[in-house]
Amino acid sequence: MRTGAQVVVLDALSEMLYGAEMKRDNxxxxxxxxxxxxxxxxxxxxxxxxAVFAKHDDIDVVVHLAALAGVRPSIANAPKYYDVNVRGSATLMEVARAHGVKRFVLASSSSVYGTNTKTPFAEDDPVINPASPYAASKRAMELMAQTDFRLHGGDITCLRFFTVYGPRQRPDMAINKFMRIIAAKERLPMFGDGTSGRDYTYIDDIVQGVCRAVEQLDGYNVYNLGGDKVVLLKELIATIADVMGVEALVDQLPMQPGDVPLTMADLTRSRAELGYSPTTALRQGVEKMWAWHQRRYHGTA
Ligand SMILES: NC(=O)c1ccc[n+]([C@@H]2O[C@H](COP(=O)([O-])OP(=O)(O)OC[C@H]3O[C@@H](n4cnc5c(N)ncnc54)[C@H](O)[C@@H]3O)[C@@H](O)[C@H]2O)c1
Structure with missing residues (x-):
């Protein structure tokens, strides 16, 4: 999606989760x-x-995506996750404000809904049951931003992304990891019995939601950005294998600590207020991602 905006990108190219080399290639x-x-x-x-904000004294909006992501690694690295996702976010916002920036879009996560049992997950649901340090850090970031808004005003939107996939997806995430394992004809570890469900969101739909949020910043708001359909893990594996044209060899393992059984976005508010409308069905998104995967890792397709 092209908006004509001039973009300045900041990233620490940290080696957590995956290496700086892949980030440079991205x-x-x-x-x-x-x-x-x-x-x-x-x-x-x-x-x-x-130094960056001094160089660019005309920055109109900060879209803050930098974070330590990932539920499972956050359990062994909780202080680091809170340090980057809460202290880092607060530092970024404070420096940006000192340089006149009043508009912020922040990447939050569906994980803030934690073990909520009410479905679908709506923005006004109480979010008091995070299941991992990552989830708690994203909820803490939202609360930090809400407090910042109360004290200093401006416009801040927190976007709760639901399992994002597509080209350049993090290599530790399910679809990217599954494609590598299946392509290598290795056995695929499936945590749980395959009935855990995720609302997978294709990257182009997330980009659409972020761009709409930037256009429509207005006070403090929280919106879900989901794919509008829950897919069971076993269905996901079957779809990936079908798109790749091979059989997946699956090993069933116990559910992992920190994982939640279901995510499911209520998009009523983001549709009505942002005009957000996800358009990519899972199979179509997996096909596009597989085409990218082959180009990137095998120099084909
Ligand atoms: N991918 C998903 O399914 C998903 C779901 C919900 C929320 N999110 C959120 O979306 C954002 C992007 O996630 P992603 O999956 O692309 O992860 P990612 O790891 O690919 O991107 C995060 C980036 O932040 C950078 N970073 C880490 N620590 C930093 C620091 N201290 N200073 C500056 N940069 C730093 C990393 O180097 C990385 O490039 C994150 O905020 C994540 O929490 C992602």
Whole structure:
């Protein structure tokens, strides 16, 4: 989606979850779609942030996606997750505000709904049952942003992304990982009996939601960005294998700590207020992702 905006990208290129090399390759791919200025900066480093905002004194909006993501690794690294996702986010917002920025879009997560049993998950549901340090850090970031809004005003939107997939998806996430395992003809570890459900959201739909949120910033708001359909893990594996044209060899393992049985977005508010409308069905998204996967990892397709 092209909006004509000038973009300055900050990323620490941290080695957590996956390496800086893949992140640099991602930046190269993204650059083919339009120019942007890149700074290797850690959002916890005030002086480095100051330098970027001083160089660009006309920044209109900050879209804050930087984070330590991932539920399972957050359990063994809780202090790091809180440090980046809460202290880093607060530092970024404070420095941006000091340089006149009043508009923020922040990436939150469906994981804030935790073990909520009411479905679908709506923005006004109480979010008091996070199931991992990652989930707690994203909820803490929302509360930090809400407090920041109360004290300093401006416009802040938190977007709760539901399991995002597509080209350049994190390699630790299910679809990317499954494609690598199936392509290597290895056995696929399936945590649980395959009946856990996720609302998978294709990256183009997330980008559409982020762009709409930027256009319609208005006070403090929280919106779900989901794919509008729950897919069971066993259905996901079957779809990936079908798209790849091979059989998946599955090993069933116990559910992992921190994992929740279901995510399911209520999109009533984001449809009505943002005009958000996801359009990519799972199979279509998996086909596009597999085409990218083959180009990126096998130089084909
Ligand atoms: N992928 C999903 O399904 C999903 C779901 C819900 C929310 N989110 C959120 O969306 C955002 C992007 O997630 P992603 O899946 O693309 O993850 P990602 O790991 O690919 O992207 C996060 C980026 O943040 C950078 N980063 C980490 N620590 C940093 C720091 N201290 N300073 C500056 N940069 C730092 C990393 O290097 C990485 O490039 C995150 O905020 C994540 O919590 C993602």
């Amino acid at each position: 930046l190269k791919e993204v650059r083919q779609h339009g120019e942007f200025e890149f700074h290797e900066v850690d959002i916890r480093q005030r002086a480095a942030l100051e």
